[in-house]
Amino acid sequence: MTRFLMGAAALAVLAALPQCALAQDAMATRGKAVSMVLLPKFLGILPFDQAHKGAEEAAKELQNPTPLQFLGPTPQNSVAGQIEIVTNATTQGVKAIMISNNSGDQIVPAAKAAQAKGIKVVTWDSPIPSSEGEDVFVAQVDFSEIGKVMADMTLDLAGPGGGKFAILSASPDAANQNAWIAAMKTALKDPKYAKLDLVDTVYGNDESEKSYTQAQALVDKYPDLKVIMSPTSVGIVAGAKALQDEKLCDKVKISGLGLPSEMLAYTKNGCAPEFALWSFIDLGYLAYYTTYLLAADALKAEEGAKFKAGRMGEYTITKDPTRAKGLRILMGPFTIYNKDNVEAAAK
Amino acid sequence: MSEGLGLADGAVVVAPILEIRGVAKRFDATQALEDVSLSLHAGEIHALLGENGAGKSTLIKIITGVHQPDSGQILLGGQPVTIRSAAEAQRLGVAAIYQEPLLFPDLNVAENIFISHQDRGAVVGWREMFREADKILAELGMTLDVRKPARGLTLAAQQSVEIAKAISLNVRVLIMDEPTASLSAHEVQELFKLVRDLKRQGVAILFVSHRMEEVFEIADKITVFRDGRLISTRTRLEATPQRAIADMVGREIDLTKARTSCAQKDVVLSVADLGRQGVFEGVSFDLHRGEVLGFAGLIGAGRTDVGLALFGIEPATSGRILLGGKPVTVRTARDGMSLGIAYVSEDRRQLGLVLPMSIFANITLPVLRRYLSRLGLVRTGLERRTADTFRDRLAIRTPSVDLEVAKLSGGNQQKVMLSKWLNTNPSVLILDEPTRGVDVGSKAEVHAIIGQLAAEGIGVIVISSDLPEVLVLSDRVLIMREGRQMAILDRAEANEETVMTAAMGQRSTDSIDGRPS
């Protein structure tokens, strides 16, 4: 209760002098040596590299003299590799680890071991489902929001008459995609989407080749398919290419989550008139800020805690409504890209 | 080929085609060849004799370019040459046929014949190749389907292909390394006809064999090697088998003395109307304790198949087997072993021994169970003791029973194989070609061992294509032809003529205890 009161008091002050007070907070902790590891799902694809870029930007701003370590496993060894990196980081006694978790709850034992050594474990992009072993999750957007946006875009592309659509996901074990698909299914219960008919969910394993053939197989199997929804940046490009090669872009559209730079051509030629994404650069930036402040004891991982993350402004730690337990910082929002704004974003 | 033209059989020749001057070769610690000089003339058949390890193979490998001599010179047609590879040897007109034919099982017969022709152009003209292969084989008096892959050809057929291959190359010098080792008497005669043809065409032939009678039948000159040194070169007229053997082993050995029989009354193995679908049929005989029963016949007559059926590798599909009077079923090699039957394979390297493993491990393999401690671990000490016993008993020449079998000579390998099966305490011992590729000295030893085993009361079956050997060893001889039993002759009746007659298809009527027909 006292804590709440103090928080409230602080809030009042902040409300009065928001800029100044928060800036001081961050300024005060600037320049501390905090050894941090940024751990993507795996190395070799663009979004994680962008996140790395964002994190480096934050590191520069915060003048952390200890360089950021960007370590990742190979895709085919992602689970074991992530666990290994977390364990080694624990051995090395780093101060904080930022994980884009690809291992589901399988990372929990390693993450807990890290926490036991006093290491801050922050997840970004993809959380630990049970939230065990995790201090806070830096969410790109609200996961139920993604579900709704995916449903909206599907309806938009299928037209008011609705119709059949299918999902082209990453691997069956991809936690993010599974959560988003679940959120979409929940959203679809809204009578607004009654005319949308989800006929199939297939997996392209985040490989271009497999995703391409899966998209082809979908249009073969369902001749009256209207939309393919692909909530993965690898799947959506490969699927768009497949539709274009099949000369089916008039009949079937693809949408989902994609990188503007990769989707530019398909948005312009009408295969993928609209799709969504958030900025991975911002996500990396925010994750770094959050983690740095946590590790420097300038921020507590508890509900209601507020902080200012440099150029991105103010954020609050809240309960994560999409998981049973756990805390979250919601970055949001995401951008819907279409032919009007994709070109600018692709640069 | 021009040098060899127009020479009559046995004529005096001006200059040798192949001349070897003072060649020496050393492998690690062993001096394989020491200062060897030899000359070979067109139209001459020159036999090389010597025990295994005497240096014949090394010499051959040097002539065919597989090895390089450490010192010395090779002259071809009077010109000194360096032969760096087998391909180069072939270009120079030197070809070799080995004891174990080296065909490519997946290629067809014609292709095998022409594989080493470098002058046939970049494109394979199959039709033409088949025609030419047919022609060459026809000239050799052979009928073989040239489109058939070499896989599954009999050893004799493979040997024929090897010869066709050598002939197709227009060779000046042909080296034959124990070409008769796997041939039956009839096939040997066929082969000799070919060899004489080649000789008439002026080809110089270097002929290696362990079979004394063959050497003296065909060779013009006989050279004996021992311990890497050339001991003697004599013309056939000067040489005698006794002298040659004495040169080879440094002592006198007689392989022609018949073994004294020690056959007992009681029958250990009785076989009635045994057959295997499509392979052999109607085989019936009794084997007594202490008896040596020879199996004669051409290669492919089904003798080995009978042995395999008795042992259980390729079980019989009809007939009865009685062991010690009791009917038994033999479906696997394990059945055969547990019934006291042992089969010593003709193919030492592939079927008989595990070459990369030690002598003792090979000897104890069939009865490994006997060497287990109470904890189930192998008692290698006990294994070594067993192996040492056999080493002494059969005079296996090796520094240690831990040595890999691959490092032993053929004769010693044969003894290891014998030890392995004697260690199972068999009551019936089937020996398939027990002296193939074994030198004279070891051969005599193997014969002595067989006699000794019979004396101990083991019933022995000897399958051999070496007819003199069968006659010397056997109490009785069973003759097969095309999967059928032709006759059983006892020692008094069996001689080269009667056995060959039966093997070639004239059924002998006076078989003693053959099947009731």
Next chain:
Amino acid sequence: MNWLKRRVRPEQIRELSLLVLILAAIVFFGSFIDNYYSFRTFNRIASSVAIITVVAVGQTLVVLTRNIDLSVGSIVGFTAYFVGTLIASHNGINPILAVAIAIALGAALGVVNGVIVAWGKVPAVVVTLGTLAIYRGVLVDLSGAKTVTTDSLPQWLIDLPLVNVAPIGSLDIRALFMLALVIVVAFQIGTTYLSFARRFYAIGSNPEAAQLIGLPIKSVVFLAFVICGALSGLAGFMLLARFGNITVEAGRGLELSVVAAVVVGGVNVFGGSGTVTGAMLGAVMIGTLEQSLFRLGISEFWLDAVLGLLILLAVASDAVILQRLRQLWGGAELKLLAKETDSVSSEQSASPP
């Protein structure tokens, strides 16, 4: 009948048995799937097997010589990525030059494998298991996580997989499949009629004999690896053309599909026998199963289990059919040549040192 048996060998018509199995599979699927017998189905299968087939041809040559190349997936990814990057930055590049660079790059990687196997005397499994990791690793490290994207590629490359080279009615024979066919035909003819190519068979069939008669074993093995690398390089180019988006993961795991195609295609894993046509049919068999099972309405999660079972059955029935054929032929030969009937086949020659 006997005449036929003399001319045709069971080993030659094993491809036929595979063809029968494929047709059986097609009839089976056709009776359950609507519109299965369509040009679209054909196109699907044809395009999906084109790339695997090209690599499988190279792999066949390597396997014939008693070796194996596990690095093909990495070579395909390596060339697809680097040639993709090159074309993306030089859009005006001559198409033929681009293909040549892909082939040369693949061949260069094959040279590394070949040299170590042939002259270094290191078993091929060891070498290519190593280069599988090395080529991929170098690719990931050099790439900087960039993706080659379709919009950075010139139009001719994007259109290439859609080019219909031989329209027969409404049946499309598309460029990549045509290319694969041409390669299969060329290599089938080559391995049948070229003297030096027959050595692939000879060396795998009996390495000991090959050495004794003086065949240049090392150069032939080396050549097999280089050709396999070159064809993998070409396949990398095809991958680039077909999928447009190339990540550093392109071609990952391809080696297993290729080995599966070669094995199902009846190429003996111990060398010496098998044909590139067989390897293609193996690829077609697996491609047909993969493409059709999904349309059968089988749940996505059942696909691999069924596929594994069917591959096993294909290999097993192929072995049984071949054995039967050999027996059939064997019987005829007994009569033809009564002389040749010995028992103990000493087929299995000593394993290489």
Next chain:
Amino acid sequence: MSAVGTLKSWEAMMLALLVAIIAFNSVGSPYFLSVGNFVNLFQLSIEKSIVALTMALVIIGGEIDLSVASVMGLAACVMAWTFHAGVPMPAAILAALGAGILAGLNNAFWIARVGLPSLAVTLAGLIGYRGVARILLEDRAIGGFPDWFNTIGQQALIGPLTAAIAIFFVLFIFFAIVLHGSAFGRLVYVVGSNAQAARYSGVRVGLVKAALFVGSAFVAALAGILYAARLGSVRGDMAEGFELDVITAVLLGGVSIFGGKGNLVGVGLALLVILNLRNGMGLADITGNTQNYVIGGLLILSVLIPNMWQELTNKWRGRET
């Protein structure tokens, strides 16, 4: 050089390499020489290490088993699925081991009985068993196992060692005795060297091979269960792609891919080399990708350098005489 000599020099080479790596790591990272790190170093790849033991036996026996990783995944999924269906954990573990044995029997049937090449059969198994695992779990992740089960996988049990590490050492000793001391081990070498000759000596070759494949699958299933215990939850992609790492370790251990040659001491040393190398590089912040190709290069060089060395000494010796 004799085979025995080659083997001995192989182990000496591995040992030298191991000492060098440990020395380098100790200097390079202050964290390397700690008990905790040594436990981690084993623990992080302990399942692969366990499977490498039976893989060594299979390869020495002249065969190969590509399906081990899929069997690991299958066993874990069977366990999770049965547990999720309400079956008590011990029974679920038994079901998983049973699934492993079934997979092994299936491999054994086609290889030992029908006589198909093991490469083809286990390649089909690699695809098929993973498929069955997928059927069971689809896109789910199943966790929430009893605490005792997670404790087995995650907590130190004997001193600082976890159960899995203890099991590895027990199995290592067990299989070393089996391979080098028992009749079965002798037969494995015999069958791997010359299966035909073994048959002609009354060895039941089929039985030996069947035992190898059933044993391999059983141990893989056990490893899969331990992996599940370590991670605390199970997904369909468990252990995917592990087979190549396992085979790499075995080959680096001096086991000949052609069968009949190699021993478990070599394999043990190779495992230590790989673990220490990966750990050292991990502590030096070198990513998995680079680790992979360093180990790939090491694999090639470990055979290439002795070969070249021998070639050179032969040449040198040749010049001398």
